[in-house]
Amino acid sequence: MQGFLTLLRKEVLRFWKVAFQTVAAPVLTALMYQLIFSHVMARHADVYPGVSYTAFLIPGLAMMSMTQNAFANASSSLIQSKITGNIVFLLLSPLGPLQLFAAYLAAAVVRGLVVGAGVIAVTIGFGLPLPVSLPWIFAFALLGCGVLGTLGLIAGIWAEKFDQLAAFQNFIILPLTFLSGVFYSIDSLPPVWRALSHLNPVFYMIDGFRYGFFGHADVSPWLALSVVAASFIILSALALWLIKVGYKLRH
Amino acid sequence: MPPAIVISSVSKQYGSFTALDDVSFQVEQGEFFALLGPNGAGKTTLISSMAGLTRQSAGSIRILGHDTVSDAYQARMKLGVVPQELVFDPFLSVRETLRFQSGYFGIARNDDWIDELLAKLGLADKAGSNLRALSGGMKRRVMVAQALVHKPPVIVLDEPTAGVDVELRQSLWAFVRELNAAGHTIVLTTHYLEEAEALCSRIAMLKKGRLIALEDKAKLLAHSNKRDISLKLSAPLPASLQALHVRDEGERVVLRLPDIAAIESLLATLRTAGVEVREMTVIETDLESVFMRMMQGGAA
Numbered sequence A: 001m002q003g004f005l006t007l008l009r010k011e012v013l014r015f016w017k018v019a020f021q022t023v024a025a026p027v028l029t030a031l032m033y034q035l036i037f038s039h040v041m042a043r044h045a046d047v048y049p050g051v052s053y054t055a056f057l058i059p060g061l062a063m064m065s066m067t068q069n070a071f072a073n074a075s076s077s078l079i080q081s082k083i084t085g086n087i088v089f090l091l092l093s094p095l096g097p098l099q100l101f102a103a104y105l106a107a108a109v110v111r112g113l114v115v116g117a118g119v120i121a122v123t124i125g126f127g128l129p130l131p132v133s134l135p136w137i138f139a140f141a142l143l144g145c146g147v148l149g150t151l152g153l154i155a156g157i158w159a160e161k162f163d164q165l166a167a168f169q170n171f172i173i174l175p176l177t178f179l180s181g182v183f184y185s186i187d188s189l190p191p192v193w194r195a196l197s198h199l200n201p202v203f204y205m206i207d208g209f210r211y212g213f214f215g216h217a218d219v220s221p222w223l224a225l226s227v228v229a230a231s232f233i234i235l236s237a238l239a240l241w242l243i244k245v246g247y248k249l250r251h
Numbered sequence B: 001m002p003p004a005i006v007i008s009s010v011s012k013q014y015g016s017f018t019a020l021d022d023v024s025f026q027v028e029q030g031e032f033f034a035l036l037g038p039n040g041a042g043k044t045t046l047i048s049s050m051a052g053l054t055r056q057s058a059g060s061i062r063i064l065g066h067d068t069v070s071d072a073y074q075a076r077m078k079l080g081v082v083p084q085e086l087v088f089d090p091f092l093s094v095r096e097t098l099r100f101q102s103g104y105f106g107i108a109r110n111d112d113w114i115d116e117l118l119a120k121l122g123l124a125d126k127a128g129s130n131l132r133a134l135s136g137g138m139k140r141r142v143m144v145a146q147a148l149v150h151k152p153p154v155i156v157l158d159e160p161t162a163g164v165d166v167e168l169r170q171s172l173w174a175f176v177r178e179l180n181a182a183g184h185t186i187v188l189t190t191h192y193l194e195e196a197e198a199l200c201s202r203i204a205m206l207k208k209g210r211l212i213a214l215e216d217k218a219k220l221l222a223h224s225n226k227r228d229i230s231l232k233l234s235a236p237l238p239a240s241l242q243a244l245h246v247r248d249e250g251e252r253v254v255l256r257l258p259d260i261a262a263i264e265s266l267l268a269t270l271r272t273a274g275v276e277v278r279e280m281t282v283i284e285t286d287l288e289s290v291f292m293r294m295m296q297g298g299a300a
Helices: A002-016 A019-041 A053-084 A088-092 A097-126 A134-158 A162-178 A191-197 A201-214 A221-245 B043-051 B072-077 B094-104 B111-120 B136-148 B166-181 B193-199 B217-223 B239-244 B260-273 B287-295
Strands: B005-014 B017-027 B032-036 B058-063 B079-082 B154-158 B185-189 B202-207 B210-216 B227-233 B245-249 B252-257 B277-283
Touching (some): A002 A097, A053 A134, A053 A162, B005 B043, B017 B043, B017 B058, B017 B202, B032 B043, B032 B193, B043 B058, B043 B154, B094 B136, B136 B154, B136 B166, B166 B193, B185 B193, B202 B287, B227 B260, B239 B252, B260 B277
Parallel strands (some): B032 B185
Antiparallel strands (some): B005 B017, B227 B252
16 A cells, blocks of 8 residues: 555656646646637537537536546656656566556546646636536546546557657547547537547546536436446556556566 | 575577576575676576566576565565666655655655665765756665665665766675675676675676576686796797797796696796796686686686
């Protein structure tokens, strides 16, 4: 337990020491999206009845920022340790696969939640109503960060160079988050795109998270929860297995 | 009392390249043991296997009776490794580095021992410095401290003095000797053979992944009974002694004797030939010459 807590503290400290870049910057980015999209789209986009586009956008932006930062935290920490070589100090220690996994994951979730709270704080003035259900909000915030944190861990283990990681981020994570209904309700899409969106796990994170705020969503929150939880379990099992066999870590 | 390290038939293949080929030996508790070999002989691969950084393709390694694969937790608790490459976490200060490393080994409060390590390694005034701000030698000392945070009974140093100034080498060895005297088992690899000769009681030599010698230092040196002797003579070397001739060094000739006792008959032969010995030096066998001879393929 001590080992897990130590690694978690180190991982949190790692991003917190550069919080300007790891927390403030994504919050500012989200605020820019909020300003620009609400200005351009407010009169054009149809979303939920009784919910303004500017309010609709907030949970989507928050979830997008949370997931991207959870991913970035685990993946960039791992690749930096691998490239600088200081991961050897972890590998020499008796920390087991579960402790390593849990510490990286928890730090990713912490970063995601801190960024998410920041995004909500700076955008709340755009007319976000009182949330309908806090439990749904927290369930999706935690699981959303968990899924992308785990994916970040896997990408960090797999990548040997920064550009491989950047490719993973730009060609997989970014399309999945942008095409998940952050900026629109997928109900407004043509049937083919709507069907495709239903294959994207990030869509369920955002949809469920939004349900917590508005009590209204594209699919049932239970379905969304099942998809997100299943994604988390599958990816966690994969990540744990990779660490256990020492894939690209212990040669 | 289990041996400190037992290496049983360890092999390691990287694709078609064999880094370790059926290596077996053991190190007893309290030994000061040297692992020698040229670059690429497999020393670091062997150390990485002991530490679990590398998984051997075949064979097993036990640290104080704990298998490094099936009982990795205990094996790693007993082992402290100073890796060869100079690596550090650029986000942390010296003290943070050592506190975190202690935590990884399950030790929540370790400041007394950390302070002692810092003092012994001459790092006390650097405790608050970021690792980036330290010189290479200082970073090396931090790595030694990191390997010792959990007071491991078995300590492995992979070329700890490579690229390190003389002063640090002296103080580092004094510290390692102290640890050995306190009962820690020490295994080191080094390029400086005089270090191994001065410090270690037993020596293993690796060449191309195979163990080619495993001896007490004294035996290894004694093995090499052949002595080189450097002579300055009043006349050319008699023909009957040409078989012993190794080389000329200016006015001197260097002869190789099968053993030191052969010096009697050498002198007798010279006297008979009427050649006078003006100067004579016996060239002491050192580890370096034994090492060179073995690596060139000859027996010691």
